[in-house]
Amino acid sequence: MNAGLRPMRRVVADRVTLAHGGGGKAMRDLIEDVFTSVFAPPGMEDQARLMHPSLLELGAQLAFTTDSFVVSPMEFPGGDIGTIAVCGTVNDLAVGGARPLWLSAAFIIEEGVPITTLRRIASSMQAAAEAAGVRIVTGDTKVVGKGSGDGVFVTTSGVGVIPPGRNLIASSVQPGDVAIVNGVLGDHGAAILAARGDMALTTDIQSDCQPLNHLMEAVLAAVPDVRAARDATRGGLASALNEIADAAGVGIEIMEADLPLRAEVKGVCEILGLDPLYLANEGTLVLFVPPDQAEAALSAMRATEAGRGACVIGRAVTAHPRTVVMKTVFGGGRIVDMLVGEQLPRIC
């Protein structure tokens, strides 16, 4: 559409109705007023036509990923579903070594969702996109009847470019490689649990959701030999480490005493009988580097906003292949397995 003619606040309804999904004027108003006018530069076609100089480099690879986001509550301390829909997909690209460029955004909206909520989600998405330096270039909306959804579901797909010569792959992790995280663990999961409000927990924990692409670029500039990185989203650090151990056929040993955990997150976990290693993160990654480059990686990470709390948590080992073992603070050991289903709070 023509940005110059962009009328503001064309949607006057308080809440989304089925009319907003009917393919007519109400739908067009919703899309243009609430979404495309917010995404910069404003306006988009159903089909985005894209060009970027980095695509022309010989040996460059296109990276393409997609992810769906459902979170309850939709808005939580430190972000909302829009923030994680952008950060999640940006981070999926970034940890594979890609420079994220463009995103699509598709919304499934349940009848009755307040328009103001949608406006907040759209503006969070734009803010996150700006922070990451990506553009939301195409999208879609659908409205479903009350009870057929849960607020808003967002699906984002992302396209990025992996520069020539970069090859981050989990199977390249070797015994001796050092495991580094960029900051505290479990903030997102703990913030969501507290925000659900059904446990009467009052905390100041904020979700960690943030784009990690600048951090990745910084560490890759300093240490081109980064073997692999994973964002520790659903299933937490434990799942990310298990995936790497599996792919590389190595053992991974982490030290409980070195895990960066906020006291509040530990507290929430103690009360509910949860393990912070399995709590979701939305702006936390773990990466493996050769041992002699750990210091360089740490300094490069710490120089970025998202990597200030970077620290070593363990290493890859030849012992116990495909198994993650944590040395407890007492010197005992325990296996850190993949989660079976979701973590269920204990009775007592």
Next chain:
Amino acid sequence: MKYADEFRDPVAARGVLAAIARVTDEIGATKDKPVHIMEICGGHTHAIFRYGLDKLTPPGLEFIHGPGCPVCVLPMSRIDECVEIAERSGVIMTTFGDAMRVPGRRKSLIQAKADGADIRMVYSPLDALELARRNPDREVVFFGLGFETTTPSTALTILQAAADDQTNFSIFCNHITVPPPIKALLDDPHMVLDGFVGPGHVSMVIGIHPYDFIARDYGKPIVVAGFEPLDLLQSVLMVLEQIRDGRAEVENQYSRVVPDDGNPVSIAACTEVYEPRPSFEWRGLGEIDASGLRIRPKYAAFDAEVKFGIGYGLGPRAVADPDGCRCGDVMTGRIKPHACPQFGKGCTPEMPLGALMVSSEGACAAYYQYGGLRLEEAV
């Protein structure tokens, strides 16, 4: 973390561990002739494996993992009955999260939910009562289970529901008490137990005196313990010292939380609302006299067994556990989890056959999840 990190101090732990090794030695216990200490509570079992304490204690000390995991000892028949209530039209069944996956004969609650029953996870029975207030046209049932740690909150919720005259709310009561199964275990001629570590949170409610019979009648030491690793280690040391000195006493390691006489307000609420059942079935252990609680007739309006005509004693009991499942032998310390033929094969946390594999406090699940045999093979 305040009031927790202090009890996870590795330096202090090393000191206690050294003392444990010394006293075990003084007792003359060896790998072949070990001293057997039962940690009654699933929370303690979980802590032992989570912190790898079993790898740090001497080979002459053997932990027997007791029956104190309320989800694990819940008999299959009660899950079946809970599913039956949940599947009735108009019912919202509410439950603690870790009861969701316990296998029933037909299905677990999580399967019943997928099949269309309205089953919701809550964190407290009061949340269930609130749900009843917001859904006056539905019958909200709370799947009440747990030991003395959760019985008072269910009792207080019933009293609240009675005060509010909330007619669409009831409890499917499966509450059980700790002392009777300990007595049953002590009466079992096959059991070899030298002492107990008692669950601190239970004693926070009932005090330490309900355990007097263990020392007085059976001549065994018991130490009521907190849940941090140092609490646990210190309690084990206290039990060992009693054994070495030939004492049998009820000691309170967790005095920062546990008053010797418990919590009189909680006890009064429970006495008002519940009465003991003549007997109750424990998975793996069988029927144990006076080990379960039911809702007194005075509060029958809130008793799901009465409301739905599904009750203890109304149908055949003691649904047999699946073939080859040896939860009972594990729970009585006859075998270690990995000695069960189904362990890690037919029975895993993904597809639990027996209840001890379901809850993270179950001995088998803790053993499987945190290492046990797999860790020994791995390290």
